[in-house]
Amino acid sequence: MPNFLEVNHLKVWDKSSGEVILHDSSFKVNAESCLAVVGESGSGKSVTCRAIMRLNKPWVSQSGEILLHGENLSFLSDKEMRQKRGKTMYLIMQHGMSAFDPSTVVGVHLYETLKQHFGWNKHEAAGHMSIAMKSVMLKEPMEIMNKYPHQLSGGMLQRIMIALALVLEPDLIIADEPTTALDTISQYEVLEQFLQLRERLGCSMIFVSHDLGMVRKLADEVLVMKNGVIVEQGSTESIFTAAKHEYTRYLVSTKQTLNDHFKSVMGGQGVAKR
Amino acid sequence: MYKYMIKRFLISIPLLLIISFLTFVLIHLSPLDPAEVVLQAQGVPVITEELMVQTKQELGLDQPFLIRYLAWFASCLQLDFGDSYVTGQPVWSLLAPAFLNTVKLTMVSALLIIVLSIVLGVVCALREGKMTDKTVRGISFFVTAMPSYALAAILIWLFSVKLDLLPTSGMNSLSSYILPVIVIAVSYAGLYFRIIRSSMLNNLNENYVMYGRACGLPEHKITKTILRNSLQVAVSVFCMAVPIILGSTVVVENMFAWPGLGSLSVKSILSRDFPMIQAYVLVLATAFVLFNTVSDMINAAINPKLREGL
Numbered sequence: 001m002p003n004f005l006e007v008n009h010l011k012v013w014d015k016s017s018g019e020v021i022l023h024d025s026s027f028k029v030n031a032e033s034c035l036a037v038v039g040e041s042g043s044g045k046s047v048t049c050r051a052i053m054r055l056n057k058p059w060v061s062q063s064g065e066i067l068l069h070g071e072n073l074s075f076l077s078d079k080e081m082r083q084k085r086g087k088t089m090y091l092i093m094q095h096g097m098s099a100f101d102p103s104t105v106v107g108v109h110l111y112e113t114l115k116q117h118f119g120w121n122k123h124e125a126a127g128h129m130s131i132a133m134k135s136v137m138l139k140e141p142m143e144i145m146n147k148y149p150h151q152l153s154g155g156m157l158q159r160i161m162i163a164l165a166l167v168l169e170p171d172l173i174i175a176d177e178p179t180t181a182l183d184t185i186s187q188y189e190v191l192e193q194f195l196q197l198r199e200r201l202g203c204s205m206i207f208v209s210h211d212l213g214m215v216r217k218l219a220d221e222v223l224v225m226k227n228g229v230i231v232e233q234g235s236t237e238s239i240f241t242a243a244k245h246e247y248t249r250y251l252v253s254t255k256q257t258l259n260d261h262f263k264s265v266m267g268g269q270g271v272a273k274r
Numbered sequence: 275m276y277k278y279m280i281k282r283f284l285i286s287i288p289l290l291l292i293i294s295f296l297t298f299v300l301i302h303l304s305p306l307d308p309a310e311v312v313l314q315a316q317g318v319p320v321i322t323e324e325l326m327v328q329t330k331q332e333l334g335l336d337q338p339f340l341i342r343y344l345a346w347f348a349s350c351l352q353l354d355f356g357d358s359y360v361t362g363q364p365v366w367s368l369l370a371p372a373f374l375n376t377v378k379l380t381m382v383s384a385l386l387i388i389v390l391s392i393v394l395g396v397v398c399a400l401r402e403g404k405m406t407d408k409t410v411r412g413i414s415f416f417v418t419a420m421p422s423y424a425l426a427a428i429l430i431w432l433f434s435v436k437l438d439l440l441p442t443s444g445m446n447s448l449s450s451y452i453l454p455v456i457v458i459a460v461s462y463a464g465l466y467f468r469i470i471r472s473s474m475l476n477n478l479n480e481n482y483v484m485y486g487r488a489c490g491l492p493e494h495k496i497t498k499t500i501l502r503n504s505l506q507v508a509v510s511v512f513c514m515a516v517p518i519i520l521g522s523t524v525v526v527e528n529m530f531a532w533p534g535l536g537s538l539s540v541k542s543i544l545s546r547d548f549p550m551i552q553a554y555v556l557v558l559a560t561a562f563v564l565f566n567t568v569s570d571m572i573n574a575a576i577n578p579k580l581r582e583g584l
């Protein structure tokens with residue numbers, strides 16, 4: 001099976017300061033598989049995600065090949081790229097709370113997006129969204145769509161973004177720390193939704209996370225980044241059991257000690273399984 | 275929403291009471307005796323003790339302070355601000371037409387200011403750092419730095435004297451508006467378009483812009499969203515601009531001989547016409563409070579978060 005997404009020699013730099021943010025990233029995401037991206041804060045995970053969508057700030061330049069289905073995204077016009085965004089590749093953001101236009105109800109964003117890609121009217125869009133929202137455990141979807149973002153919780157907004165993905169059915173979903181801003185219970189629920197999302201859409205996924213427990217549950221392959229460089233990549237099992245790189249072992253071991261600590265605090269009960 | 279509006283409106287009432295009281299107090303703190311001013315204005319040659327006492331009685335100045343305030347306030351509510359010390363005419367009959375003229379000038383200017391600032395703010399934000407942005411900001415810096423009387427003088431010289439296109443002064447036809455409106459609008463628009471510009475730029479970096487783009491929404495829709503969010507800041511600024519212009523047309527009105535509040539207030543202050551000054555201050559302060567209330571209401575209509583705050 002051909003690789004679904006192939007990134008070759010991606011270099012990203014800040015034009016104004018000349019600072020190089022990503023040095024020379026190459027990686028692949030197979031069809032229907034999930035690649036997790038881990039690494040410390042500032043290692044370039046978000047910049048990588050945005051580079052694939054060509055959504056970095058205008059003063060940030062990028063070079064290299066980004067092949068989606070063998071098509072080089074770097075050569076697409078702005079308009080062609082815009083048609084791909086949302087429909088073919090979809091980004092789920094970290095901060096649900098600030099991802100929606102604060103001056104209108106969340107439904108407006110959903111209707112406009114669906115109108116853009118499918119030409120649906122408000123009624124049709126609302127119908128499709130309702131079904132999708134119910135399936136991610138958002139009860140009373142019509143009411144939720146008539147609420148302003150600040151009236152909803154981070155977890156709900158995160159699930160609205162997931163529901164929109166269910167309707168858009170993209171081939172690639174990029175999720176940039178979708179659970180970091182949530183409390184533990186919502187984190188768990190959103191993770192469940194991600195597992196189902198993969199199952200239902202059969203899409204490829206890039207999943208950025210700090211949470212190695214989640215990565216282990218969701219991802220097929222893992223990519224470890226540090227200071228804008230990919231230090232290690234491989235299958236999830238190999239990363240967790242036989243990491244070659246010092247830094248990866250460090251990440252895995254700190255996770256382990258945290259987990260052990262958590263287990264001892266919780267009295268060694270089954271909670272700490274993840 | 276209606277609840278918010280009513281609450282917001284009720285809050286402004288005590289504010290107006292306080293303002294009216296302060297106006298009254300401040301005027302009466304003046305070292306000049308109003309009775310003396312009246313007599314001087316009427317051209318009485320020798321001011322005797324008896325005459326003073328008599329005038330004070332006529333003006334009700336022998337009453338205790340609080341009673342005088344209450345009487346004044348009660349009549350103010352009926353738009354009766356007393357008689358001018360100088361001409362003896364009712365203050366309102368002098369103030370009303372002047373107020374109306376200034377309001378006309380202010381409204382036309384405010385409209386131009388809003389249009390100019392939004393257009394320039396949006397264009398500069400979308401072209402940030404490019405030639406257009408730099409040019410507009412450069413020119414605006416130059417123009418806003420120039421005092422309005424200098425700008426007025428240049429415009430009068432150019433358009434009225436040299437080219438003989440526009441009237442130099444007065445308020446006779448629509449074309450009389452052009453120069454004063456330009457002078458007012460240019461100096462304010464130069465400030466306000468920056469507010470819109472920087473607010474647009476701040477919003478440009480918000481997550482919802484990224485998410486909108488990531489969902490493939492076209493740029494014009496995203497710009498619209500950004501503008502709607504940026505206008506929240508601008509609305510309150512614009513609404514406050516109206517009373518500020520109302521109170522600061524003095525220079526322009528005097529330059530263009532505009533028969534408005536600005537000209538009237540200068541005259542009244544020079545002749546120490548207390549009832550006129552009092553009424554002028556009260557009318558302006560009321561305009562301030564009213565526009566502030568309106569701007570809060572408009573803001574609440576655009577920004578749902580504010581509504582819940584009160």
Ligand SMILES: Nc1ncnc2c1ncn2[C@@H]1O[C@H](COP(=O)(O)OP(=O)(O)OP(=O)(O)O)[C@@H](O)[C@H]1O
Nearest residue numbers: 014021039040041042043044045046047048057060
């Ligand atoms: N818009 C930008 N302009 C210039 N430099 C940027 C920009 N965005 C990010 N960077 C730089 O790129 C580097 C990587 O940032 P990035 O946000 O990708 O980190 P990250 O791995 O996502 O971190 P976190 O875990 O905190 O989200 C940082 O050093 C940052 O300074």
Ligand SMILES: [Mg+2]
Nearest residue numbers: 045046047176
């Ligand atoms: Mg990040």
